[in-house]
Amino acid sequence: MIFIHLILFLFSSLVINAIKNSDIGHCDANRKGECEHKNMETKFLYYDVNLSEGFNLRRDVYMRFAIMLTTAHKRGEKLDWTLILPPWYNLYHWKANTGRRLFPWSLYFDIKSMKQYARVVELHELYDRTAPKVLRLDRVYVLQNFENPFENGHFVEKWAINKDSDCQHNMSWGYQKIEAKEIICVRFQGRISQLWDILALHPDDKNVMIAHGEIPLHDNYGTKEYWDCRKSMQFNEHFVYIASVYLREHLHCDFQCNNYVSVHWRRQDFALSRYKEVPSAKSSAIQIDKMVKEFDSALKNVYVATDAPTSELNELISHLSALNYKVFHFIPDAEELSAYSDGGIAVVEQIICSRSAFFIGTHESTFTYRIQEEREILGYPSDTTFNRLCPDSGFCEKPSRWTIVN
Numbered sequence: 001m002i003f004i005h006l007i008l009f010l011f012s013s014l015v016i017n018a019i020k021n022s023d024i025g026h027c028d029a030n031r032k033g034e035c036e037h038k039n040m041e042t043k044f045l046y047y048d049v050n051l052s053e054g055f056n057l058r059r060d061v062y063m064r065f066a067i068m069l070t071t072a073h074k075r076g077e078k079l080d081w082t083l084i085l086p087p088w089y090n091l092y093h094w095k096a097n098t099g100r101r102l103f104p105w106s107l108y109f110d111i112k113s114m115k116q117y118a119r120v121v122e123l124h125e126l127y128d129r130t131a132p133k134v135l136r137l138d139r140v141y142v143l144q145n146f147e148n149p150f151e152n153g154h155f156v157e158k159w160a161i162n163k164d165s166d167c168q169h170n171m172s173w174g175y176q177k178i179e180a181k182e183i184i185c186v187r188f189q190g191r192i193s194q195l196w197d198i199l200a201l202h203p204d205d206k207n208v209m210i211a212h213g214e215i216p217l218h219d220n221y222g223t224k225e226y227w228d229c230r231k232s233m234q235f236n237e238h239f240v241y242i243a244s245v246y247l248r249e250h251l252h253c254d255f256q257c258n259n260y261v262s263v264h265w266r267r268q269d270f271a272l273s274r275y276k277e278v279p280s281a282k283s284s285a286i287q288i289d290k291m292v293k294e295f296d297s298a299l300k301n302v303y304v305a306t307d308a309p310t311s312e313l314n315e316l317i318s319h320l321s322a323l324n325y326k327v328f329h330f331i332p333d334a335e336e337l338s339a340y341s342d343g344g345i346a347v348v349e350q351i352i353c354s355r356s357a358f359f360i361g362t363h364e365s366t367f368t369y370r371i372q373e374e375r376e377i378l379g380y381p382s383d384t385t386f387n388r389l390c391p392d393s394g395f396c397e398k399p400s401r402w403t404i405v406n
């Protein structure tokens with residue numbers, strides 16, 4: 001048995017402290033008549049995602065777990081399980097000085113809406129209940145990829161405990177007192193519902209964590225179940241408010257506007273690691289111009305959402321200006337940046353992109369995918385949504401169209 005003590009930092013987040021003690025899941029004993037499973041003992045499923053993954057892939061990983069749980073609940077199974085939402089902590093792309101702050105899901109999303117889809121609880125709600133005692137996990141399963149995903153050329157679903165590996169896992173959520181009794185390495189490939197078989201290895205466990213939750217795949221991507229879950233992930237209304245104020249001030253409209261085009265121009269690590277897929281500023285401007293002209297040659301306003309450094313953005317702006325476009329870009333004030341971190345600013349930009357007449361995204365960026373989904377939910381014609389920037393030269397694959405299923 002491996003015993004790890006994770007004496008981390010005092011969780012110093014003002015944000016967390018400001019959160020009210022909201023109820024735990026649907027099953028708060030103080031609220032009579034609300035809960036069918038009142039007498040059932042609750043089991044908590046925790047998950048974590050590889051440090052290098054960004055906000056938008058993490059949103060998808062959440063959906064895999066939420067759908068796994070909710071589809072079981074709908075069948076009347078696994079009713080004693082609740083999903084724990086890990087805080088947003090130490091994200092690789094968030095460059096604003098966020099220190100050791102833990103950002104709760106409720107900062108970014110309408111948690112009430114999420115709870116209507118899946119039985120979820122934020123880690124801090126549980127931690128606050130446990131404190132000052134240690135929150136002890138019965139088991140942490142650290143998922144690993146198989147070395148060779150294919151057997152005789154076929155991808156087969158499977159998992160296997162890997163005794164040869166010493167997989168450490170740091171539950172680096174900045175909490176002071178979280179411990180695990182045992183860490184088990186498991187090679188895994190295939191659909192997420194296989195995790196139930198792993199959880200069944202120790203049926204008495206009540207607090208179980210899956211590390212590398214990004215490894216299991218959706219059971220069924222793009223189904224009605226997928227979209228029901230996706231629709232429940234509404235943004236917190238203060239971001240909707242900030243986006244609306246921006247749009248009113250700069251574009252004189254605030255919802256489903258027909259007077260601007262939006263572009264998600266993903267740079268940074270993308271421009272480096274996928275330089276073959278990501279066009280130069282000049283080529284981007286030429287492509288935007290071409291697509292806008294085909295859509296509606298009267299449109300002259302372009303909103304650019306981007307993680308580009310200012311110099312690169314200015315380059316794009318100067319090319320677009322030369323083509324007679326007026327370019328818009330949201331710049332947060334220092335107060336907004338410190339309250340919501342880079343993640344919040346990105347959310348505002350996603351909302352602005354979701355309300356434009358026409359959208360052009362970056363190929364294979366999950367940030368772009370989430371905008372496309374938002375537009376599907378808002379009911380835009382798919383032709384105005386599934387458009388991409390192509391590489392400067394060479395083959396340009398058509399963007400896949402994941403259209404809504406209601």
Ligand SMILES: Nc1nc2c(ncn2[C@@H]2O[C@H](COP(=O)(O)OP(=O)(O)OP(=O)(O)O)[C@@H](O)[C@H]2O)c(=O)[nH]1
Pocket residue numbers: 052053054055056057058093094264265266267305306307342343345346347349364365366367368
């Ligand atoms: N403000 C802003 N931030 C962005 C933009 N694009 C990317 N980012 C930042 O970069 C992070 C990485 O993008 P994500 O899409 O979340 O990361 P990911 O899940 O790894 O997905 P990929 O885009 O596929 O890499 C985002 O969470 C933002 O913090 C943008 O257009 N505007």
Ligand SMILES: *[C@@H]1O[C@H](CO)[C@@H](O)[C@H](O)[C@H]1NC(C)=O
Pocket residue numbers: 050051052143144145212
């Ligand atoms: C986590 O991400 C890093 C960087 O992308 C990668 O090298 C590593 O293999 C990933 N870990 C697992 C278990 O997939």
Ligand SMILES: *[C@@H]1O[C@H](CO)[C@@H](O)[C@H](O)[C@H]1NC(C)=O
Pocket residue numbers: 005006090170171172173174
């Ligand atoms: C866990 O990660 C944190 C940073 O997030 C680090 O400071 C700490 O030393 C790590 N703990 C262990 C046991 O590796």
